[in-house]
Amino acid sequence: MSTSVNADSAIPSSLVEDGQAFYESRLKTELEPNHSGEFVAIEPSAARYFLGQTATAALMAARNAMPESQFYLTRIGRDAAHKIGGHGARIR
Numbered sequence: 428m429s430t431s432v433n434a435d436s437a438i439p440s441s442l443v444e445d446g447q448a449f450y451e452s453r454l455k456t457e458l459e460p461n462h463s464g465e466f467v468a469i470e471p472s473a474a475r476y477f478l479g480q481t482a483t484a485a486l487m488a489a490r491n492a493m494p495e496s497q498f499y500l501t502r503i504g505r506d507a508a509h510k511i512g513g514h515g516a517r518i519r
Contacts, residue, residue: 439497445471446499463504470496482508 449471458467462478468489469476477492479485482500489498502508 442471442497442499446501449474449476450499450501459504465503466500466508467503468498468500470498 446469449469450467453474454467454469454476458465458478466479466482466485467476468479468485470489470493473493473496475489475493477485477488477498479488482502486498486500489496500508
């Protein structure tokens, strides 16, 4: 399996695909009932994940435990970790 790299962010596309698959298959039903709205940083090749109330907290926990790894970040129970827009974008 080849790994392509997004030149803008230098994150292998396989990390995103593997992270999403790991979340859907192994974490979704376990985490959503009690951790909805929290963040999870996933290292899919090691089958490890780290929770946090904020994206920074989840990533800091992950980085402290696995300093050489990259992580897939998502928000539990949401379609995306963050949204762009909101009230400020609607002011004319």
